[in-house]
Amino acid sequence: MEHVGPGVRDVRVGAGARAGADPDGPAGRPAGRPAPGGHPVSRDGARPVSTLGWLTLALGAALGGTGWWFGWVELASAGVALLAAFGVGLVLAVGRSTYAVELDLSGDRVRVGQRAVGRIAVRNTSRRRLLPAQVELPVGRGAADFDLPSLGPGAEHEDVFAVPTSRRGVVVVGPVRSVRGDPIGLVRRRLRWTDPVDLYVHPETMPLDGAGSGVLRDLEGQATRTISDSDMSFHALRDYVAGDDRRHIHWRTSARLGELMVRQFEDTRRTHTALALSTRPGDYADADELELAISVTASIAVQALRDEREVTVLAGEGRLRTDSPVRLLDDVAALEPADAQRGSADLAGWVARQVPHASVAILVVGSTPTEAELRASTRVIPAGVRAVALVCDRRGEVGVRTDDSLTLVRVPSLADLPRALRRAVVA
Template identity: 40%
Template sequence: MTAARLEPPAALLRPAGDRARRFATAVGNVLAPIGRGIRRVAGPVLRVITPVGWIVLGLGVLAVVLSVAFGWQEFTFLGMVLLAAVLVSTLFLIGRSSYGVLIELNPRRVVVGDRAMGRMVVTNTGSRKLAPTRMELPVGRGVAEFPLPGMAPKQEQEELFQVPTNRRAVIVAGPAESIRGDQLGLLRRAVKWAEPVELFVHPRTVRLASSAAGLVRDLEGQVSAKITNNDLAFHALRPYVPGDDRRYVHWRTSARIGQLMVRQFQETRRSQIIVVLPTNAAFYASEEEFELAVSCAASIAAQIIRDGTQLDVVSERGAWRTRSVSSMLDSSCRLEYGETEGFGGFREFVRERTRRLPAPSVVVTVGGSRLGPGEIRSVQTLFGADTTHLGIVVEEGEPARLGAVGGMQLLTVGRLEDLPGLFRGLSS
């Protein structure tokens, strides 16, 4: 007689578990649209309740439950008072506003420490008088509050405010919000008006000597050893091959030897400068040192752009916009101290950010006191032998120095005002 085969408990439970998961998935698929619909309808209502309002509402419900459960009249009175306060607060939310809000910043671009003023003009665009309210305007990390009086139709109210510019940044003003709510702060309804406006607080810069601050050294138009089919510096003649441009056929020689010959040229170099500025906090002793490095890099880039030399500036976030001095300085405002973007080291960061850029004739690396000469020199192998490398190390309070490490010029900058003198020393 053969013994019956017993299934292990896990094998018996597996089908039941699969059925339970399928049932749960089906229920979730049915309830998900319902939940989204409830959130869409109830969300605007629930958002008007402030944290204080939720506390008062919760205590009111708890007091009513305790009074029903234990018959305590004191809790009945407390619950009714708290719930009545929430109910009365809803009366302050009734009504619709019709505002036209204009936010202006003058000027839109300033240097660190310069004064920047803003103006907010509020207009009643409706056909009826509006009750007094409060307007909140986010400015950077702060919020400016302006009490608005009752406004007749088409009436304007102008409010002025000052924007702090003590640090390099992109400061966003707006959008403005009109606030309706009770005096206890239980309920609060905010309506946004107007679009946010950006204020660019540029870093401090200094003017450097012309000709790319002595970096280019007449590279523009220099003849290189590379042979090309189309340039200015004639090199030699070679036999014609299909596909060659017939404009470069040397007809006199071709007629003499009985074979088509075309001109070859030596490629002339065009100056292409890359400025590298890391934002990783590991390369700086402090945030103030980083700000000095940003000012140095922006000063160099601004002079190169004024001289009309091709320029790229890269940081961990990516390449800056360098179409004009203004756009370059705008890009510098968006840098944040401590950004790493997941790069394993300084050399990897430079390789990733420059591999799609044109081959440079000069690479300028600007970093803090914790970016050693060895790390700066490690990027030399990423570029050709004809590329000139310049390292700039900022170290607050240190005397200005001009030296050389392994054939690379190395500048030490303690103050922004030291930069012009050091570059004059480079070009001399």
Template identity: 40%
Template structure:
């Protein structure tokens, strides 16, 4: 996916070490040749000055036309390839010759040969860019480069805006619907009683302040005393997924990446099922507010997951769970995702922050380890070594 930003100003002329040496030879040779009357030094100085002048002529000139950068794919999964498009548009000043340009792609720079275009013509150059790891990669600005043939200097002119490439984490297609994992499904009555809902429970005597619309007149006529309807409260299912960003909760970068993929897989399935979903990641951004990710659509969620990273000072998993429990007291099922350095006692402490009756599933990642699923009271601890283990583990968790 792309997101263009404003163009940046041009960088000044960059002179190489060889360019500075030739310039110094010109100045020193001419100065000493004139002062000392040495013909040899004058020849050296004049030759160097002529080279500097010729090199400077290659850098002179105004860059015209328009450049833009974009990405064809709206989503790219880590390990895949993105197609970056550089669009060249000619202005109304005649035909523009082919030019050399550079396109920054994250930490590296790709060389681009821009085609010649006529006045008003638009042509495109496509580049295949490998998307190795999950992340948000900045593309651009496209920079026109003028060089001299001697390698003395180069002039750069940034002529486009920037774009963002979101490299999504790999996800697994879960075979278990989130509704099968939820204890309180939409419309299912709980044992909590209320005076206004849809699941009828019983009749009780009228007390001052009761809504008269709930008076059961037929029973009132039979008994001679006012009776009102009482209902069982129904609860809307709310799935919570929270991931720790604390570096201390992971033994390696691979554990963290597997955890991100697990969060994306669970969240994507919940969105597809239409389940009410909240996803939290990392330390509170402000006091008392955990980092809530967008979860209205699959692409939005994966975009946000592309940009999260381990943080040395992030709140550990138990503290994050406490903050999330305060923000989402209506949770039905909670997934706590972390690495292998978090012991079971800390997972139990994290689960204890949620209300009684809320199912908590801890997904602990440890690459290449055998999968396990254990239950400790209301807490289920699922350890996975591969993303496919999550698929099988959730299928078992339904009956655990």
């Protein structure tokens, strides 16, 4: 089989590229897989004749007709040349292409800053030689064009590309389209050969190890104000009543007082951490500060999942998936900040409604809200729930302030998160 070697190139994603499923993608076909039998998945919905093509056709007809009518040979020749160029474009665009096209990514999940490497393989499945064409690969809001040489029967051509990632997000790679037409772009015929592939660009995270154990503690549970007759946290002694478990009788005190006394306990519960992230741009000084808050939230949530602690993450339009760190990071990658979403003033109430049994509420915000506003917003958090506000302030310093209702922690960078959490534990 004839084989043409690949050429490696970087593909720019395009400014502001974010996730989005291809609305024209057919259901039931795995993303990036070729259509069966060498037939295209679908034809491009765009019209084959471009605006420039229609202008060329209209101008050629006008110049040719006017030159012929008035006997102006030069004008008629110019019109004929334009019409001929349009005709050549039509000839180059027609014809049947039979390709087997594969779009493969080395991995559909990368961390921000890493490069995702992919491959496009095009094979001629017909019994005749195919003319040169062009392969178009959309990547986010950008696109890359690959030259496809003339391929004989069974011949295959490969192109290797790399997608640099500098921002968190979900980048849609593909679908692969073949483009036939003239070099000027008067007439272009596009056929789509694969489905798109979602490339998840996860945010940068910081391993916390033991740093977060103070905030997310659950070795012995967290004591509540609810009194019970059987638990781990001793509260007081009381008189024995019929039906009490004799194992809880405090015999030494009973012997001293001459009557039976039993132990009474405070209820304990397993730590349930509620993380609420503000995705309203107005709560942040700039976009980088918002990305810092997203990375902070992801770091704490991933550490909680790895430590097998119960955690609920509220961000964007609702809850994020917390059944595994990978699914959580996929949802974090797809977060789209918007002014209509919940801000710092709404986070505490959101936690109180969605996670009423939380034992620790961590609110992640930017530097714009004031300390007084944060303290006022946390009044709706039930008594007994530890409230921690993580303020991401890239221009500040690590700092911790605490009172009876709220612990305020300032985090200037992701590298400072472990140290800030350690100081929050001591405070």
